[in-house]
Amino acid sequence: xxxxxxxxxxxxxxxxxxxxxxxxxxxxxxxxxxxxxxxxxxxxxxxxxxxxxxxxxxxxxxxxxxxxxxxxxxxxxxxxxxxxxxxxxxxxxxxxxxxxxxxxxxxxxxxxxxxxxxxxxxxxxxxxxxxxxxxxxxxxxxxxxxxxxxxxxxxxxxxxxxxxxxxxxxxxxxxxxxxxxxxxxxxxxxxxxxxxxxxxxxxxxxxxxxxxxxxxxxxxxxxxxxxxxxxxxxxxxxxxxxxxxxxxxxxxxxxxxxxxxxxxxxxxxxxxxxxxxxxxxxxxxxxxxxxxxxxxxxx
Numbered sequence: 001x002x003x004x005x006x007x008x009x010x011x012x013x014x015x016x017x018x019x020x021x022x023x024x025x026x027x028x029x030x031x032x033x034x035x036x037x038x039x040x041x042x043x044x045x046x047x048x049x050x051x052x053x054x055x056x057x058x059x060x061x062x063x064x065x066x067x068x069x070x071x072x073x074x075x076x077x078x079x080x081x082x083x084x085x086x087x088x089x090x091x092x093x094x095x096x097x098x099x100x101x102x103x104x105x106x107x108x109x110x111x112x113x114x115x116x117x118x119x120x121x122x123x124x125x126x127x128x129x130x131x132x133x134x135x136x137x138x139x140x141x142x143x144x145x146x147x148x149x150x151x152x153x154x155x156x157x158x159x160x161x162x163x164x165x166x167x168x169x170x171x172x173x174x175x176x177x178x179x180x181x182x183x184x185x186x187x188x189x190x191x192x193x194x195x196x197x198x199x200x201x202x203x204x205x206x207x208x209x210x211x212x213x214x215x216x217x218x219x220x221x222x223x224x225x226x227x228x229x230x231x232x233x234x235x236x237x238x239x240x241x242x243x244x245x246x247x248x249x250x251x252x253x254x255x256x257x258x259x260x261x262x263x264x265x266x267x268x269x270x271x272x273x274x275x276x277x278x279x280x281x282x283x284x285x286x287x288x289x290x291x292x293x294x295x296x297x298x299x
Contacts, residue, residue: 015246017246021240022246022247022252023255024235024236025243025255026258027262028235028236028239029236030259030262030263032236033263034270034271035227035228036099037273038224039052039224040099042220042222043213043221044213047210048210048228049088049089050206051214052092052225053233055225056196056229057196057197060193060237061193067189069186072185076182076186077194079178081198081201083178083182083194083198084195084197084199084201085198086175086178087172087178088175088195088202090171091171091172093203094168094171095168097164098168099161101161102162103152103279104264105260105263105264105273105283106148106162106279109148109286110149110165110286111169112283114172116137116138116290118177119134119138121173121177122177125177126180133293133296134293137288137290137292138293139289140285140292141285141288142286143285144282144285145286146282147278147285148282150282179191179195188237188240188244189238189241192237192238243255264283
């Protein structure tokens with residue numbers, strides 16, 4: 001879940017603050033995978049996404065009206081709307097739907113291939129460089145995804161859970177490419193505000209259904225959706241912007257390699273989910289490919 005370069009935070013925020021913010025982001029974003037599994041026990045995938053971001057949006061709008069940053073232009077708002085549709089609405093609908101059958105750990109490993117997909121899209125649409133190492137890393141990462149999928153129901157067949165999660169990863173990668181010029185112009189927090197708000201708007205037709213399902217949801221389900229709206233969707237993006245401001249986007253992104261193993265550990269603690277050997281090996285292969293692309297594959 002990386003974003004493009006953000007403006008630096010004040011120098012009074014030292015390395016320890018940046019480290020704390022980065023690790024908090026890892027914990028919050030990793031926790032989303034098992035908590036989604038809990039919430040899906042009470043909510044359907046699309047209503048779950050609608051309610052989650054209906055909770056997150058007022059928190060970000062409160063920040064926007066408090067700090068009063070620069071208001072985006074109309075063309076920028078149109079791009080924000082597209083980002084919200086792809087990066088929030090479609091991403092979460094596909095991820096939630098995939099996690100009906102895909103384990104939290106497997107989903108986190110598949111989503112962690114986003115940097116590779118983002119790099120490919122940047123080459124195709126932004127003309128960025130791609131070295132020979134990158135193609136090898138890409139092949140390795142996708143081989144890891146295939147291996148992970150082989151241990152999940154339906155494999156990578158059309159409509160299977162693993163394919164839906166991979167589709168979510170593609171949506172997030174496209175979102176990062178679309179959002180890149182917006183972050184440079186308006187900053188990470190303003191971007192998060194408008195992207196989350198527009199994503200919630202796109203999901204709003206399913207909000208009434210979510211409220212109906214909330215009336216019969218279990219206490220665990222209600223707590224899970226509240227947590228997803230407040231912690232990963234609101235606090236997580238805020239801590240991530242601090243981490244990026246302290247370390248820079250590229251260095252901060254290295255912390256995200258920790259998300260899948262932390263998600264696996266939390267899934268074991270929260271939903272008693274034990275990853276298979278195939279998932280662990282496939283996840284390690286996929287992450288190795290991401291490391292190769294990020295380290296030696298970019299010009």
